[in-house]
Amino acid sequence: MLQRPQTQREKARWVVLLVIAVLQYIILGVGLILSPQYDKMPLHTSMLTGRAWLDELLHPGAHPNRIYIALGMRRHVFLALVVKLRAMGFMESERANLMLDELLAIFLYTCVTGLGIDHVAERFQHSHTTISEHFRKMLDILSSSDFYDAYVRLxxxxxxxxxxxxxxxxxxxxxxxxxxxxxxxxxxxxxxxxxxxxxxxxxxxxxxxxxxxxxxxxxxxxxxxxxxxxxxxxxxxxxxxxxxxxxxxxxxxxxxxxxxxxxxxxxxxxxxxxxxxxxxxxxxxxxxxxxxxxxxxxxxxxxxxxxxxxxxxxxxxxxxxxxxxxxVQAQIPSALVAVHNFIMEHDNADLDRWIIDEQxxxxxxxxxxxxxxxxxxxxxxxxxxxxxxxxxxxxxxxxxxxxxxxxxxxxxxxxxxxxxxxxxxxxx
Structure with missing residues (x-):
């Protein structure tokens, strides 16, 4: 008769201890999350930012094939396209602190490589939202009648x-x-x-x-x-x-x-x-x-x-x-067709890379x-x-x-x- 009450008391004590332990872990977790000392680890921390990488490609001393491989056109064509877009009234993105040439580079790099947002964001060291938003923005510009009709004409x-x-x-x-x-x-x-x-x-x-x-x-x-x-x-x-x-x-x-x-x-x-x-x-x-x-x-x-x-x-x-x-996918070919014609207008030797022997x-x-x-x-x-x-x-x-x-x-x-x-x- 004396053993049974002791067993019941032990069970109750273990239940109480278990509840206390769980509550302690919960309180500790909430405290960590709400603590001002808790910070998420930053993702885009590379010293070679998208801006720095683009400046490398555009440097007069850089190998001319680097920008062609990355952006699908030679340096002088890229710069001419930036000048054209700026003359048409398209400007830098103040909110994202991006210059027009980097906006264009994000679009061209995505189209040349076919890489997803994760890879492009890593290359340019910007958030997924910034990459996606500005890809769409440049796509709208290059497929707009202002640009498209200037280069695709009957x-x-x-x-x-x-x-x-x-x-x-x-x-x-x-x-x-x-x-x-x-x-x-x-x-x-x-x-x-x-x-x-x-x-x-x-x-x-x-x-x-x-x-x-x-x-x-x-x-x-x-x-x-x-x-x-x-x-x-x-x-x-x-x-x-x-x-x-x-x-x-x-x-x-x-x-x-x-x-x-x-x-x-x-x-x-x-x-x-x-x-x-x-x-x-x-x-x-x-x-x-x-x-x-x-x-x-x-x-x-x-x-x-x-x-x-x-x-x-x-x-x-x-x-x-x-x-x-x-x-959006339907816009992409039209924009790239217009860019193709722009390249042809500014670089007579461009096709040499693609068509070695027409005959x-x-x-x-x-x-x-x-x-x-x-x-x-x-x-x-x-x-x-x-x-x-x-x-x-x-x-x-x-x-x-x-x-x-x-x-x-x-x-x-x-x-x-x-x-x-x-x-x-x-x-x-």
């Missing part, structure tokens, strides 16, 4: 034929009314779960589809992005042509067979050898007017595939997108993801609905006349130079 009605056409006897005078080339390209994206189905392209990837018209000197003349990955190139063209992509009467763009033939688009013959790689492997001359026309059409239209290769390799973000909202381009298969398969079925049907039979017949006659004129000129030259292969060029 040819004027009275502009002379492109020099690349005039100076190439294989293209002149046959392509004298051609302004450039047009095509679509898929840009990787990260849509929401609700939008991912529409973003699936026909290869199973997740992308936004974009349409571009480009000149023969590797500049963008027109660009529209943000389309679902499942959208056909020809559907984008039909919509753009109706809204903000006028083509002067009598002028045209080179396009692949997926667009369908019409007054404004010059397309290749179907069921006739076309791609440059096919000709390179065959090592034979064209056998008739249609084959010759397709070969020369492919060599001229190849410029649009080359320019897509340049921007996708200069700007890694186009292949490795960040997790922004889709409306061995072969659709630039060395560039990952290029020479995408033509959207023969979906694209052709989409365009065909908007083309009347009369327009189609007129366009076909014009193409036939062009092919026959090329063939006659080709035969004349062959007769004069029997041992010269005028059209087959070395291809990888």
């Amino acid at each position: 040819p004027g009605v009275d502009d002379p034929p492109p020099a690349a056409i005039r100076n190439n006897p294989k293209w002149w005078p046959f392509f004298k009314d051609v302004l450039g080339a047009i095509d679509g390209t898929h840009i990787a994206c990260t849509p929401s779960k609700e939008d991912i189905h529409a973003a699936r392209d026909r290869k199973g990837g997740v992308s936004q589809n974009c349409l571009a018209a480009v000149s023969f000197d590797m500049r963008f003349l027109f660009f529209t992005g943000g389309w679902e990955g499942c959208a056909a190139d020809a559907m984008m063209y039909s919509r753009a042509h109706l809204e903000d992509f006028p083509i002067p009467a009598g002028k045209m763009y080179l396009a692949d067979a997926g667009f369908g033939i019409c007054d404004a688009l010059l397309v290749p013959y179907r069921q006739v050898q076309y791609h440059l790689a096919e000709w390179g492997r065959a090592h034979v001359r064209p056998l008739n007017a249609k084959e010759l026309y397709n070969l020369r059409h492919a060599s001229a239209r190849n410029v649009v595939e080359r320019i897509f290769g340049v921007i996708k390799h200069r700007w890694t973000i186009l292949q490795r997108p960040l997790h922004y909202k889709m409306e 061995a381009a072969d659709g630039m298969r060395g560039f990952v993801g290029l020479q995408e398969d033509e959207e023969i079925d979906f694209g052709f049907l989409s365009t065909a609905k908007c083309i009347g039979n009369q327009e189609k017949r007129q366009a076909e006659r014009k193409r036939d006349d062009m092919a026959q004129a090329m063939w006659a000129d080709y035969q004349r030259i062959l007769n004069e130079r029997m041992d010269v292969d005028m059209d087959i060029e070395p291809v990888d």
Whole structure:
């Protein structure tokens, strides 16, 4: 009878001691948190701040490749872009104590590397909020009409034929009314779960589809992005042509067979050898007017595939997108297209880094993801609905006349130079 009360008292005592210990730990933890001596460890403590790193890149004694590797352009182009933005009224960020050149560097570094906010914040020694906010700010600036429209422009009605056409006897005078080339390209994206189905392209990837018209000197003349990955190139063209992509009467763009033939688009013959790689492997001359026309059409239209290769390799973000909202992701290609044209205007030698040998381009298969398969079925049907039979017949006659004129000129030259292969060029 005496043992039982002692056991109960022991249990009660242990419970009280346990409660007291827990309360002590709680009080100690709260005290540490509320203590004025408690500080969180700072994250961005590097002596090489973003400002200091950028100053290194911009120093006249720095190796010129450093800034090109980091920001995608040479020093004088970067400085010219800063001057241009400042002249347009864009200023430093007083709240974040960031100068305009560092704001631009944050944007360019993100696009060149495709790195996430964590890595960019570490490089520039700023908070995630500052990096994200100012990336968005610079994106809005470079995709605004003030900047974009100044560098991405359609040819004027009275502009002379492109020099690349005039100076190439294989293209002149046959392509004298051609302004450039047009095509679509898929840009990787990260849509929401609700939008991912529409973003699936026909290869199973997740992308936004974009349409571009480009000149023969590797500049963008027109660009529209943000389309679902499942959208056909020809559907984008039909919509753009109706809204903000006028083509002067009598002028045209080179396009692949997926667009369908019409007054404004010059397309290749179907069921006739076309791609440059096919000709390179065959090592034979064209056998008739249609084959010759397709070969020369492919060599001229190849410029649009080359320019897509340049921007996708200069700007890694186009292949490795960040997790922004889709409306932000849709802005990024347009902004980078405008920056590409700015670079071209200020650096004639820029393309030397990307295109070592244009004659061995072969659709630039060395560039990952290029020479995408033509959207023969979906694209052709989409365009065909908007083309009347009369327009189609007129366009076909014009193409036939062009092919026959090329063939006659080709035969004349062959007769004069029997041992010269005028059209087959070395291809990888």
